[in-house]
Amino acid sequence: MDIAKVKSTLHMEDMGQAMYEMIARLFPICRSITGNGVRESLAIVREHVPLELHEIPSGTRIYDWSVPQEWNIRDAFVRDPSGIKVIDFQRSNLHVMSYSVPVRARMPLEALRPHLYSDPDHPNWVPNRRSYYKKDWGFCLSYADMQKLIPGDYEVCIDSSLEDGSLTYGECFLPGDVTDEVLISTHVCHPSLCNDNLSGIVVSAFLAQLLAAIPLHFSYRFLFIPQGIGSISWLASNEEVASRIRHGLVLSCLGDDGDFTYKTSRRGDADIDRACSHVLHESAKPARVLKFSPHGGDERQFCSPGFDLPIGVLMRSSYGNFPQYHTSADDLNFVQPKALSESFNVLIDIIAILENNRNYRNTCPRCEPYLAKRGISLSGDWPFGPSKEQPVLWLLNMADGSHSLLDIAVRSGLDFDSLCQAARMLRKYGLLTE
C-alpha cells in the first residue's frame, strides 16, 4: 500500500495523542550527548522501531574530533546556609549544567555565584546550559529563585561522572526497492525539553514505524543521535552510505503550534527543497522557507562542503526563535498532540513526493490522445479552469522525459497527489511510461 493511501487510513488525532504520551515518558530522563539518559531514551524508541544501537568508544578519532568521555549523573543539589535544598536536580534535570564535572564542596555565595545561571528576561524560567568541551560545572535556576539566595555558606553537590565510556546512537534502516537512501535524522541529546527535541524524536519514531510496515521505493535510514558529535561520528564511519543519500531531513521542534519552517539544504534547489516548499505552499497556511546558513543543528555536518548532502531541516517555530527555546518553559504544556499530528501529516506528504516522484514519458506525444475512447472522461465542456482533468492534461503535456512529477507540480501549481493519481491512471492505459 502506497504511503499516500496509508495516510488516509490513519487516525491522526489518536496518533497525536500517542506521540504526546511518548514525549511524556521521555520527558523526565536526563539526556546529554553521552550517557545512560540516551540509552534509556533509545530503549523507549526501540519499542516502536527496530533500532540498532551503536556505542562508539570515548577517544575514537572522528575526522577532526574525538569522541568525548561519557557523562552520567545521579544527583545534584545546593543547600543554603540553613540546610534547605534551594536547587535540586531531582525536581528538574535542567538545574544542572550538562557535562558538569563532580563537585562536593562548601563555599560562600560569592564563590558559588559564577557557577549559577539564570535569565532575568524570563524570571520564572530555568535556562538550560551545557559545557561539553570545556571542563566546568554549574547550576541553572530561575532568576526569581536566584534573587532569594541569602548570604552565607552553601553546600554544593554534583554527583556526576565523566569517564571513558562511549557515545550512543540509534539507527533504523528500512530497505526499499532501491539502495538509494532517504536519511531522517533527529537529535536525542537534550534533557527535559519537549519541543527541542522530544518532538523530533517521537515524530521520527512514528514515521519509522509507519514506513516499516509498507513497501518502499527508497531505502530509509533513521538516525537518533546526539547533536553535532553524533552526526560527525556517523558520517565518519558511513561515508559510503552517505554517498547513497538522495534526500534527507533533519527533524526538530515539531511539537509547538507555530507556522512551519523549512530550511533548505546547502544546494538550495535539491528535490527535497522543492518537495518541502511545495508541500508547505500547498498547505495554504503561512510557512517560512529559509535559505541554508551554516548555523543550527546537524545540517551543519551533513551540508559541510565535503558532503554537501541534499538534506534540509523541517521545523515549526525554528530553533532559537521561540522564547521557550532551551528553557524550562519548553515543557509538556508547550507541545500539543494536534501540532505533533500536523507535523506528522506534513512529513508524510513530503515522503509521498519523494517516494512517488518519477520522470514519465507520454507514449502518444504528438497531439493529445483521444481520452474519451478509452473511457477517460474529462468533465463537461472545454477545460479552461482548474478542475479534475487538469492533472491529466498537465501530465500529458509535460511528460517528455525531462520533467519529473515534482517539476510538473511546481510548474502547474497542482498538488502532487492529484498528479500521482492521474499518472497511475494514465500508465494503466499505456499513455505514460517511466
Added chain:
Amino acid sequence: MDIAKVKSTLHMEDMGQAMYEMIARLFPICRSITGNGVRESLAIVREHVPLELHEIPSGTRIYDWSVPQEWNIRDAFVRDPSGIKVIDFQRSNLHVMSYSVPVRARMPLEALRPHLYSDPDHPNWVPNRRSYYKKDWGFCLSYADMQKLIPGDYEVCIDSSLEDGSLTYGECFLPGDVTDEVLISTHVCHPSLCNDNLSGIVVSAFLAQLLAAIPLHFSYRFLFIPQGIGSISWLASNEEVASRIRHGLVLSCLGDDGDFTYKTSRRGDADIDRACSHVLHESAKPARVLKFSPHGGDERQFCSPGFDLPIGVLMRSSYGNFPQYHTSADDLNFVQPKALSESFNVLIDIIAILENNRNYRNTCPRCEPYLAKRGISLSGDWPFGPSKEQPVLWLLNMADGSHSLLDIAVRSGLDFDSLCQAARMLRKYGLLTE
C-alpha cells in the same frame, strides 16, 4: 515595401469597418467542426486570400484520433402542446446542440427536459453546446424561455445528418525569402459567435491579404481549421512542414474591447513570446502575459510534447474569461470595428518584429565609430537621456553577433521599429553587417 512601412499606409478605421462587415456576413452561418457551414465560411474567406481547401475523409486515422462523420443540419424546432414553435433553429443556430443526431418525436416535457440547456446566471442568453464525440441531441434556450414552458406533449424535430463525408479546412501559403515558416492558425468551427471566433477569422484573413501583397522574409502559412480535430488533422499530415515552423500564433477573441492577453508557448521564452510581450508592453496599455497551460484551443496540439512548437495565443479578453463567452451574447454588438483594427495593428507590429529580427555585427567594434564624419548627426550635447540617437548607440554597443534586434529592444526598452530604422541606416554606412 516593408511591413512596418505598409502599416503607415493603411487606413485603420476603414479596415476595422471592413473586418466588422465580414463578421456580419459570416455570423448567420451554422458552422461546426465539419459540414457545409465551414465550407460556406471558407468561401467568404477565399474572397480575400488564395485559400487551398482540404477535405479529409471521415474515418481517416490522425494519430490517436480518427476524423469524425460529417454533420449537417437543415432545420430544428420544438413545438409546445399548443403547436407554437417555442424553440426555432431558424432564429438562431445556437438553439441546437452542435452535432445533434436527427430526431423526430413527440414527448412529454419531462422527457424533453434532459435535452434542454439554459443558464440561470444569465437568464436572457442562449448558451452554446456541442457533443462531438458522444452521440446525443439537445436544444439550448434562455433560462427565461425555459421557465415559460408549459406541461404537455412537445413536438421535437432535428433535421440533421451525421454521415461519412469529410472534415474541411483552409490553408493559405505565402512563400517568403526563406523556407522557414510562421504559422497563423484560427478556428472556424463555432456557430453564430462573433468574438469566438469570427474575430480571429477576419483578422487572419485580412493579415493574409496584406502579407500576400508584400515581399516577405519568412514564408507564412495561415490555417482556418476546426478546433482540436483540425489542428490534429493538419499536424498528422504535415510533420515535415511543422519542423520548419520558427514562430506562430493562434488567433482568437480579437474583437472585444478588453485588454490584450498573450498566452506564451510551452517553451515560454521563444522569440514569439518575447516579441509579443515586447509589443504589448510597448503599447503602454494594460495587457496580460499568461504562462502556457495545457488548456484552451489549438495550442494544446501545437504545443504537445512531440511538437513543442514556438506558438502562442493572441487574444483580447481570454477565452472562457468573459461572461458572453459561448453564449448568444457574443453577438454583433459585442465586437467592434475599433477593437478589430487595434488587434490588427498589434498583430502587424508583432509580424514586423519577426520579419525584421536579425543578428547584426558592428564592423567597427573597438570604441565607438566617428559618426559625425559620415554625416550621422547625434543631436546636441552628450547623449544621456532618451532621444533619437539612443537606438544608434544601443545597436553599435550590442551588435556583437550574439544579440538580435529583439534582444536589444528588450534590454534597452526601446521600441523595435526605431532599432530597425537605425540598423538600416547603419548598414547603409557599412557600420553593421548581418
Added chain:
Amino acid sequence: MDIAKVKSTLHMEDMGQAMYEMIARLFPICRSITGNGVRESLAIVREHVPLELHEIPSGTRIYDWSVPQEWNIRDAFVRDPSGIKVIDFQRSNLHVMSYSVPVRARMPLEALRPHLYSDPDHPNWVPNRRSYYKKDWGFCLSYADMQKLIPGDYEVCIDSSLEDGSLTYGECFLPGDVTDEVLISTHVCHPSLCNDNLSGIVVSAFLAQLLAAIPLHFSYRFLFIPQGIGSISWLASNEEVASRIRHGLVLSCLGDDGDFTYKTSRRGDADIDRACSHVLHESAKPARVLKFSPHGGDERQFCSPGFDLPIGVLMRSSYGNFPQYHTSADDLNFVQPKALSESFNVLIDIIAILENNRNYRNTCPRCEPYLAKRGISLSGDWPFGPSKEQPVLWLLNMADGSHSLLDIAVRSGLDFDSLCQAARMLRKYGLLTE
C-alpha cells in the same frame, strides 16, 4: 600593510579637506580635450602621483577617429555698443564655447545672437558648451544677462588658436604582485566645473598616491584623459594592456552630497559590478545601481563590444541628473570635503575587495573542524544569530574552491572585511588554502 588596514590609519576629515583644496587650485584653469589647460592640470596631479605624460600628435589615426587639432585660448570678450565688456572670459572660462575658433569682429546683436547660449530654466547660471568636431564659435552667459543686451553693434573677440599640436593625457602605473590590472580612469577635459570632474580627478589622484605606498596584489593603472577621444587614444595604443584588465572603474561626479550611483559594466555581473553593489549595499545608505547603457562617459569606449571590459562607473549624483551639471553652478560651493572623503572611503572599500578576493578551500571539508581545540573560540552557546563567529562558519562551509570571498559575502550578507579577517585567521591555522 593591507589596504583595509591602511584605511583605518587615514584621517578622513583631513583628506577631504586636502582634496577640496586641490579642487580649488584646479578650478580656474581652462581645460578642454586638448591644450595647455590639460597640461597645467596634470602638472598639479603630478605633485601627488608619478604621472607619465603622453602627447599624441594631431592627426594620429586612432581607430575610426583621428586626434583633433590642439585648442588654446588666451582671452575672449564681447563689448556692447557702449564699449562695456558684457561677456568676459577672464571672469569665467565657461563664457566661451570650448573649441571656439578665433574671432575678431563687429556685428549687430542680431548676428551675434545665434552664437549666444543661455538657459532660461536657470536664469542666473552660465551653461557650458563645446563644439569639438564642428568648427564653430560661441559664448555662454546667464539668461538674466542675455536679457539685458541692448540693440546695436557688438565687438566680439575670441583670442584662441586651433592648430596642429597634440592631445595630452596622464598615466600612472603601479606594479603589483600580478600583471593583471585594475584600471581607474577619470576625465580631465572639463573647464571650471567642480563635480564634473575635478572631483574625479582629485579622488583618483589621492587613491593613486595611497596605493603607491603599499604592496599591491593587482597592478593598477590610473588614466587622466580627455573624455571620449582620450579613452579612444589610449585603447588604440594599448590593446595588449587592455587584455590584462580584470577590473576597472570610471570615476566622475564624486564631490556632491547625493546618494552614490554605480553604473554596471556592459557584462553586468562582473566582479567589479558585484563588489560595488556589495559595498554600496553594505553602507546601509540609499544608493542606486544602474544597469549599463551605451550613454555617458568613457565607459562607452571601454565597454564597446570589441573590448567589453569589466569596467563600471562610480558616481554620487549621476552625470546629467543634477541641475548644476554642466553649468556655472557646479562650482566650489557644490562640492564638499565631507562628500569627497566619503567617496574616497567607498572607493577604498571597493579596492579592498578586489585586492583580497580569493577562492579558498577548506582543508577539513568533511564535517566542521574542532575549532575550540585550536583555541578558536566561538562565543557562548549554539550560534544561531548574527555574531562574530558567522564569518568563520560561512567560510568553512562555502570554501570549496568554487566560491570566492566576494561570492560568500554576497550570499551570506556579511561584510567583506569580516570574511577577510576570518580567512586570514583560518589560514593561519591551516584550515583554509588558496
